Amino acid sequence: MIETTRRPALLLGVLGLLTAVVPLAIDIYVPGFPALGRDLGAGEQAAQLSMSAFLIGLVGGQLVIGPLSDKLGRRQLLVPGTAAFALLSACCALMPTAPLLVAGRFLQGCAGAAGLVLARAILTDRFAGPRLPVYFSILAMILGVAPVVGPLLGGVIVSASGWRAVFWTLAALGLGMLAATWLGVPESLPPDRRSAGGLRQAFGSMTVLLRQRAFTGYVLTLGFAAAAMFVYVGASSYVFQDVFRLSAVQYGLVFAANAAAMLVASAGFGALSRRVALPRLLSGYVVIATIGALALSFQTSFADTWICLAVVLFGVGGIFPAVTTITQTIGRSQAGAASALSGSAAYLFGALAAPLSGTTLRAMAGVMRAVLVLAVLSLLVARPWRPLEEGSFA
Known part of the structure; x- marks a missing residue:
């Protein structure tokens, strides 16, 4: 049922976090590209390829998770998606070779797509009328801030602890997303409104x-x-x-x-x-x-x-x-x-x-x-x- 009266501060906060983490994950490790290439013995091209792999995973993940959620519901995909993002972020921090890091980033992008694509779907499920564009404008503002914060935060982390610490940070953020999703995002698409086929x-x-x-x-x-x-x-x-x-x-x-x-x-x-x-x-x-x-x-x-x-x-x-x-x-x-x-x-x-x-x-x-x-x-x-x-x- 579409909600039009209560102020959704908690829900918007959690969906904002889910929206922000993906652009943050794109940019946060850019300052570590030189060190990453040296440590893995693969040069800067490998680092750039890992970013491309993340973007490909992000596109593919949205195209699968979005329509699938119309059939199965949002929460059933959002919770495991955020959990997988946290786990795969930790795996990226441990990858010993460039090809494995590229593969890990692809899978991380697929998992991160859950929060990005389902945040918009959940808002659409829950709200209508003149409030909906206001909420989407808030998500757009968050998307605008994250690319600015990402490189700055990444530079501090890389300088202090190295490029692998960036992925440990993303893993911690993923765990925070998981807890926030579990507690603050109820199912927004009841069975009677799901795709019948x-x-x-x-x-x-x-x-x-x-x-x-x-x-x-x-x-x-x-x-x-x-x-x-x-x-x-x-x-x-x-x-x-x-x-x-x-x-x-x-x-x-x-x-x-x-x-x-x-x-x-x-x-x-x-x-x-x-x-x-x-x-x-x-x-x-x-x-x-x-x-x-x-x-x-x-x-x-x-x-x-x-x-x-x-x-x-x-x-x-x-x-x-x-x-x-x-x-x-x-x-x-x-x-x-x-x-x-x-x-x-x-x-x-x-x-x-x-x-x-x-x-x-x-x-x-x-x-x-x-x-x-x-x-x-x-x-x-x-x-x-x-x-x-x-x-x-x-």
Whole structure:
């Protein structure tokens, strides 16, 4: 039964933790790449491959766990998923060779996908109306903070105790997630609301959703926006430190300021969603991000580049919660499958775009411009001037 009255502080706190750990696990061990490569005798490429393996596991895990939860329920997959994440984090800390670490990271990503994909599905199960976009904006803000905290925390841990301590930290966080999930996340999908067919029908629900023009258009919009963000993450350190000669500390301040722009946009989305129809609000954020990317192509100075990137990331910060709310609304009856498709698209498109980001301002601007123009075209496919199938929250 959808809850619309009680304040879900405890539930939101736990779901926020589940949401934050995955991006934290992506970035937290980046400062340990050099030491990891030396210790395992495999070089830095092995460390980068382990990150790619985690992302692949994260995409695949969401595509399996999401629709499966529509059939079996959320808690039955969430509890073992968090337990497996803790166990596999500890295994990664003990891996003696690079191939085993890569395999461990893949499995860790599969397990970590449970918290990420089911947090969105649980919110969709429990809440409706104007409160739902507010809660998704909170999750988006948490997603924006975690990538900033991750490298900083990882640097401290690696400096003090080495790269293996990073995975022990993730194991401890996994145990904390397990306890919080056990105590604070009851089953949100009762048997009478679960998928009535077999597993084939449960997984087939993703095909049903993708056949809906609006749903596919919105998912593609999110995917291309995520690609722009991953391009920024992959290239910005080279642009600001090599091209504009910023120190590592100065770059960290720029990165934090741009992350703050994303947080402001996410918070603004939560407030504006009560007064503006969600497709219209999403369209505004897409336009803002695209204008920032187009302007970036003509910049050569540090200040102008920084401003343009802040504009892009502001737009992206609003796109994430807007698309999540819209796609979960369209796919409410298959919330797990809808969450799997939107979440996996974001990470898949990001992982594919990041290697194209290059190391120069021109290359970064070119890729960001291209993917955001594709985001605009995807939004037109979704036809945002039409009302959502289950109604807008205007």
